[in-house]
Amino acid sequence: MRTAALYTSIGSLVLSALAAAPAGAWEHPGSAEARGTAIAAARATAAGIDFAACPEEEMLPDSLKCGTVKVPLDYAEPDGRQLELTVSRTPATGPAEERQGAFVYNPGGPGASSITFPLAGELPEWKEIAEAYDLVGYAPRGVNGSSAPLSCQDPAAYTKGPTDAPTHPNQEDKERRVARAKAYARGCAEHAGETLRHYTSLNNARDLDVLRAALGESRLTFMGASYGTYFGALYATLFPSHVRRMVFDSAV
Incomplete structure (x- = not known):
């Protein structure tokens, strides 16, 4: 587990650099x-989300339901690839x-998925929150097979830990x-090609705003x-009127 976590941190550091917003x-x-x-x-508002059984490969309990949301690869071309x-x-x-709406969670990474997050509602500490909110998790772009994965290296190499961690x-x-x-x-550039610049x-x-809609x-x-x-802070900067409540844990 330690070596896998270490390699994950390496990938996250690189993806952080790829994802960072340029000046201006x-x-x-x-x-x-x-x-x-x-x-x-607007399209997402009209379409909504059809929640049904989650994909078998996720190996999730029946109490959790899944669906999909379409987003443009390039927001400057909303009618292009989705x-x-x-x-x-x-x-x-x-x-x-007494329902207060949907509560969306992202665990960070970059590259982490919160698909299993709604199961937190079964924990005693989350009981009151689960009573008031729909608990919502999602896989951001580039994270898994259902969310347009960004592949940067062979999975076998990714899970092979380095020989030293001084x-x-x-x-x-x-x-x-x-x-x-x-x-x-x-590897990210070679695998993704021109589309890499849209994983930001x-x-x-x-x-996140399309998901909200x-x-x-x-x-x-x-x-x-x-x-x-x-x-999340970028979201609040881009869409201040769309923020109801935000909680930041372990702030970057």
């Missing part, structure tokens, strides 16, 4: 990306008149880590952890 990337209200997001959100993001949900367990790395150790990270980044934090935030929510209740706090 904030779009103006009338930009092509802003218009594309509004179009995608990605399907997998979404999971458990409905609020309390009285209907507590106090020397310069040679650091150079090896840098070399592995660069090789990982090259800004597009993650836009996807598909859930039928006028404003978003969101909890993010680690990297999830970063693009």
Whole structure:
């Protein structure tokens, strides 16, 4: 487990660099990306989400239901190629008149999925939240087979841990880590090609707004952890009027 976690951290560091928003990337209200997001959100509102049994490969209990949301690969071209993001949900367990809407969670990464998150409602600590909210998890773009995976290296190589994990790395150790990270980044570029530039934090935030719309929510209740706090903050910057409540845990 330790070696797998270490390699995951290497990949996450590289994907963080790939996902970081460049200076001056904030779009103006009338930009092509802003218009594309509004179009995608309107379509998602009309389509909603058809929740049914989750894919067998997810190996999830029957109490959890899954569906998909379509988002543009490129928000500047909302009529172009579409990605399907997998979404999971458990409905609020309390009285209907006390329901407060959907509660969306992202655990960070980058590259982590919250598909199993709604199962947290079965824990005593989450009972009151599960009574008031539909608990919603999802797989962001690039995360798994159902959400347009971004493949950066052979899975066998990814799960093979490095031979050393020194507590106090020397310069040679650091150079090896840098070399592995660069090789990982090259793999992302080689596998994804031109589409790589669309796997960004800004597009993650836009996807989140389309998910909000598909859930039928006028404003978003969101909890993010680690990297999830970063693009949650991007979301609040891009869509301040769409925020209901946000909780940031282990803020980046």
